[in-house]
Amino acid sequence: MAAQDDAAHFHADGSEGQTTSRFGFLDADENLPQYHIEAQASLVDRPLRALKYGEAFAVLDSYGDIGWVPGPEGLYFQDTRYLSRLALTIEDERPMMLSSAIQDDNGALSVDLTTPDIRLDAGDETAIPRELIAIERTKFLFKGACYDRIGLRNYDTRRRRLRIGVTFDADYRDLFEVRGSDRANRGKRTVERRSATEVQFRYAGLDEMVRTTSLHFGPKPHTLEPGKAEFVVELEPGANTSLFIRVVCQSHRAYTSAPGPERAGESAAAALSRAAGSLAEQPDRSLGEGRVFARAYRDNRRDQRQITAGITTIISSNDQFNEGLCRATADLYMLATRTQEGIYPFAGIPWYSTVFGRDGIITAMMALWIDPNFGKGVLRFLAATQAKEVDPAADAQPGKVLHETRRGEMAMLGEVPFRHYYGTIDGTPLFVMLAAQYHEVTGDLDTIRAIWPQLKLALEWIDTYGDRDGDGFVEYARETEQGLANQGWKDSHDSIFHADGAMAKGPIALCEVQGYVYAAKRGAARLASMLGEDDLSVRLSAAANTLRENFDKAFWCEEIGTYALALDGAKRQCAVRSSNTGHALFTDIALPKRAAHVAAQLLSNDGFNGWGIRTIAKGEARYNPMSYHNGSIWPHDNAICALGLARYGLKEEAALVFEGMFDTSLYYDQKRLPELFCGFMRRRQRGPVSYPVACSPQAWAAAAPFAFLAACLGLEIDQARNRIRFRNPILPRFLDAVELFNLKLGDSRADIRLHRHGNDVTVSVTRRVGDVQIAMLK
Structure with missing residues (x-):
């Protein structure tokens, strides 16, 4: 009901409106959404x-x-x-x-x-x-x-x-x-x-x-x-x-x-x-x-005490933030499911309580410094279920990482293709990217060595099946009409489009996917070197450098002042302002000279609504603040953007996004961040507008607060150098102090307190077990 009231209000005063006729409606030449979640009533109208x-x-x-x-x-x-x-x-x-x-x-x-x-x-x-x-x-x-x-x-x-x-x-x-x-x-x-x-x-x-x-x-x-x-x-x-x-x-x-x-x-x-x-x-x-x-x-x-034993815990100066962190931790471990390969975070309740490759990987990435067991379980499970052969009905090719698995009758009968479904373009590079991050934090070379054949097969998939036309970019086009039409994280039927609102025709190369490939090849180069495959390491490093140069040439769009959302099958830019560009910062594929421009777009009045960064900026042809992917706000997406902003030294901007998301959590039951919420502009004395059928809890939304905190603290855990470092740390305005307990690096443990003094942050070690080095870098 709130969303309907807001929609009417914003259109009446003209402050939020659709510039074309596409406000939640389908054009005559469009198909109905696939696997649509039908709703006659909102999930927010009753607890x-x-x-x-x-x-x-x-x-x-x-x-x-x-x-x-x-x-x-x-x-x-x-x-x-x-x-x-x-x-x-x-x-x-x-x-x-x-x-x-x-x-x-x-x-x-x-x-x-x-x-x-x-x-x-x-x-x-x-x-x-x-x-x-x-x-x-x-x-x-x-x-x-x-x-x-x-x-x-x-x-x-x-x-x-x-x-x-x-x-x-x-x-x-x-x-x-x-x-x-x-x-x-x-x-x-x-x-x-x-x-x-x-x-x-x-x-x-x-x-x-x-x-x-x-x-x-x-x-x-x-x-x-x-x-x-x-x-x-x-x-x-x-x-x-x-x-x-x-x-x-x-x-x-x-x-x-x-x-x-x-x-x-x-x-x-x-x-x-x-x-x-x-x-x-x-x-x-x-x-x-x-x-x-x-x-x-x-x-x-x-059982619950056992699964959370030894994790890193956090206490801050803000009791409400502490409540939110406790809820996020509880949600992560409720969604964690034991498999033969370790724990795996199921994506979300009620619609996605199963294994999703992309969701599990991103959740594990954001939670690595809290509990690397998520990373280990996700890597081992996805390696064990990696596609071995070409199967068009499942959108599978050798080396591709699982998107989704289902156990219901419709999946078993093939009425939906999700029994073992591989229709994701980003899961495979993200799999390699997670492996490199996991090793950097843990130094667990035994796990990397055990899945190294699968990692190499994933890299081979990227360069062959992933790059359909040999131009160096990874593109997708579904192999079955039952499969998902769009196969990035924004997988709604209408989420990839041109500036005039026309749907992009495939094969489609997404902005963020090229960043995942770049980070995967850089990370895999380091792993290959450690495993003695120096020639492979050199080739991967060179390929990553080439990809970064070509990405900037093909995706940078002066017209909108940021990277394009995607390239269509004719290599035309989808000149649309989107949060996807924040993922280019996260993966470091963006050239340093572009970072400030990307940040400015993300945090403009069209991009940032006061609560968070919209998936699609206001004013774009298909912008709809009540849509699933075309103007809504996703906590995990915002966390990735914050990590990207921090990577380029834009800490104040990262803190601003963190503050908006913290304020959002105060309006939700149990301080729990939802899967997503609507992108209407923030108004005084009014909370954010809920999305009617959002999952709650959702794994990567639960992991998001830990990513926000890591971004602002500039937390780097480097097992190879036996070092925990805080790079130019900043605390958002709602936090005066944060204490990290049982922060792990190898066999070492440390309790660390960070305290804000005006615009400065001090770091003090209150307990140390082992020889880990702890430093702050301005």
Whole structure:
């Protein structure tokens, strides 16, 4: 609603408007958007709560329920909605809300409710006055199951008898169906009451997979039938009791008897399914549901402590920023999923809770100084799933890095191409780029040596399949009509266009991708030298230098005073002002003489709206502040721009972007940065305008605050020189001091305090373990 109001207001006064007829509409010659997320209601019009563990995630309303209104709510497992309704009532009435919050570490949802005024029969007086029965609900996920405890306490002075109802259903909709895709045919669903305490839904899919949802209740309900359980609870004054619901998600091949993951043609699927924490464990049947809940809750907490042990932590002088950092850390590790190759940050909830190559790489880059295990896990997983052959249906060629993998029925049947999909132009150079950064921070040559064949194959892909016409630039054109039309990070159907708004015709060479290739070749040259391949190192260095020169000649556009968004198939510039140019700074492909001009465009009134840098500058033909990629603002994109600005010594500019994004976080629930938000101009006494179907949490948005901080501090971790350096550090206006605890370099550890004195920053070491050198460079 806010976005609609703002749109009307800005158009009325003329301060935000579209200069052409393209304000969210398609031209007659354009196709409808691919894989569009259909929405009749915004995700911001009611608070939703997200939980995740392994391959399972839940989207709940603030009561902890599912399905009171249509939308994305549900319990999902392997890209399928295994539970589409779970609704709690007392005497057929919904409880009243008192409070609802995800715990600080994202481990569980805690909800406090109470009874409303209840009339047992129409026309009767109130039989149970409100606020006499307290209801405390705790929900969490662990190893393929959702655990739900409903605690009740009677604060009345008399005995109370209550009917507690739970309605439930499982629709087994593929995630792409939930997003809006229609299907002509579906499998067969059945439901049965298996015992006095268990109901099971079963879906025999067209992909020959059987998916089951088992609901276990404890203690034994008064009545239990498919779709509904009812408890009768009697509470003496001051007494309390608890009810438990355990929802177990499992899948197996139709021709096998035991639950388990798919085994045929596994690759990425295998790395996910057989990893720790993917599948539900069977509890000891002698335990009651209460003890099963308590044991799972204990193990869940223990697991969370284990995965975050030893990471770098941050405390600042600003309590609100500290809250945001705690939330960002919790989000990163909630989205972190164990695979056979290490931890991998799934992209985001609800639409992208799976492996994405690009998202995982950029998240790992921004979090390297906090926890390099993200980098190691991402590198190993993408090396293990690298394409081995040409497969047009998957947009795959040898050496190309995975874009996305899905486990749902539609992906397994090929109704969508994302079972193992490689339609990304930037994932492969980013893979090599991450490897070089990971080694620079960790010195872990064993990991680099283990994936060196895959890195060399990726470099070969860049120069052959990536460079389609041999001009030295990497271009994309999809190999299948089912694939993504645009294959950079801005992959909307209308995101790459010319100054007049006409869509660019491929093959398309994106501005930022050339920067990724440049940084990849420079980084790979260093790795090759360390591995004794000196000739390769020399060739890669020379190729990188040539690319930098040619990039400036082909992409610099005097007309707009910055680099072009892209080159189309005829090598014509897409002379459009965009945030993509900030990535050219990030990768160092921009010539030093261009940096100030690029920064000026990014931070102009058209580029920077007061909250952040827009993806497309105001005034461009397809600018739309409510679009996904053509005028919106993405925290991760802004973080990359800030890192790029800092690389060229533009620290004040980087701090300005950081300040805008910090201010943005204050308007969002739990200080959590969303996937994106709208690009309307900042106005006094008004917060940023939310995007209606943004993911929250989103991995690279969660990692963004760490990148902003590293940019402003000028943090450089150089394992080869055994040195941690702060290059011309600056602190934004909202921070007076920052303390870094357990900052790692090899076997060394350090606690470091940075304090602002006017425009200067001092650095002091409060603890040091090992011989690491720590210095500040002006």
